[in-house]
Each structure stands twice: as C-alpha cells, then as structure tokens.
Amino acid sequence: MVYRRPTQVGPAHMTNVAANAHNCWLNPKDICLPSLTQTFALVLAVTASATALTMALMPYGGPPEELQFLFHGGAFLIIGFFFAVSLPHKPWGGLLLAFALGLTIEGVQHFVPGRSASVEDMLANCVGIASGGLLYAAVKFASARSKSAPF
Numbered sequence: 001m002v003y004r005r006p007t008q009v010g011p012a013h014m015t016n017v018a019a020n021a022h023n024c025w026l027n028p029k030d031i032c033l034p035s036l037t038q039t040f041a042l043v044l045a046v047t048a049s050a051t052a053l054t055m056a057l058m059p060y061g062g063p064p065e066e067l068q069f070l071f072h073g074g075a076f077l078i079i080g081f082f083f084a085v086s087l088p089h090k091p092w093g094g095l096l097l098a099f100a101l102g103l104t105i106e107g108v109q110h111f112v113p114g115r116s117a118s119v120e121d122m123l124a125n126c127v128g129i130a131s132g133g134l135l136y137a138a139v140k141f142a143s144a145r146s147k148s149a150p151f
Contacts, residue, residue: 008025010028017143030106030151031033037085038085038086038087041082041083041085041086042083042086044078044082045079045082045083045085045086045094045097045098045132048078048079048082049079049098049101051077052076052079053101053104053105053108054107056105056109056112056115057112057113058109058112059112059113059115060114060115067126068120068121068124069120069122069123069124071124072110072121072124072125072128073124073125073128073131074128076102076124076125076126076127076129076132077128077129077130077131077135078100078128078132079101079128079129079132080094080095080098080128080129080130080131080132080133080136081099081132081133081135081136082094082132083095083097083098083132084132084133084136085136091133091136091137092133095129095130095132095133098125098129098132099125099126099129102122102125102126103122105121105125105145106118106121106125107149109121
C-alpha cells in the first residue's frame with residue numbers, strides 16, 4: 001500500500017492512496033500508483049516514436065502501398081494514445097507531441113533516398129492521432145463511470 005504523507009500527526013489523517021487511486025489522476029499532489037502507469041505509458045510512447053522514426057529513415061521497404069494508410073494510422077493511434085496517457089493533466093499536449101512527430105517524420109522522409117513526404121501519410125497520421133485521442137477519452141470516461149483508475 002502507498003500512503004501520502006499526512007498534513008497532521010496521527011493515523012486518522014493518513015490517506016490510503018491505494019484505496020482512493022481513482023482520484024489520483026485528478027489531484028497531481030497525490031503520490032499514487034497511477035503515476036507508474038503514466039511513466040510506463042511515456043516509455044511506450046517514446047519507444048513507439050523511436051521505432052517510427054527509425055523506420056522512416058530506412059530506404060523504402062515498408063508495407064505495400066495499399067496498406068500504407070492503415071500502418072500509419074495504427075502506429076500514430078498507439079503513439080497518440082500513450083502520449084495522452086503519459087500526460088493525463090494535458091492529454092492534448094501528448095496529442096500535439098504525436099502531431100509534431102508526424103510532421104517531423106514526413107519532413108525527414110523528403111531527404112531519405114527512396115522515400116518521400118506525402119500528404120496522404122500525414123492525413124493517416126492525423127487520423128491515427130485523433131483515434132488515439134478518442135480512445136483515451138473513451139477509456140477515461142468509462143473509468144470515471146465505474147469509479148476505477150485505468151491510468
């Protein structure tokens with residue numbers, strides 16, 4: 001169990017954060033278990049971003065042309081969702097980070113032999129990021145209704 005330091009002396013004033021974990025994401029002053037989830041989400045978001053950037057720097061050898069939209073959208077759904085989870089007080093900031101990554105990747109691809117920047121890829125990135133944001137909002141809404149904290 002994780003406890004927050006009491007403001008007054010005595011066990012009556014100690015807050016059992018594990019029992020009240022569903023409130024942790026609302027109060028940034030609480031030290032709580034969901035903060036570990038936020039850290040893990042940030043690690044996943046950075047790992048997915050690094051993977052996407054690495055793949056963008058490779059000479060062409062990616063998925064077939066008809067699957068490009070699906071792959072871009074899926075990758076950025078994951079990246080957008082995990083960046084939003086890692087910044088629960090400003091999830092839109094996480095989505096903006098994912099958008100900046102998408103712009104960076106498309107800009108860098110212009111200089112990679114066999115690759116090119118494309119409006120279709122950026123559109124797929126944006127659809128994925130928006131889907132990740134909607135997934136984040138749906139999970140947050142569902143957890144608020146059930147009074148549990150997924151992150």
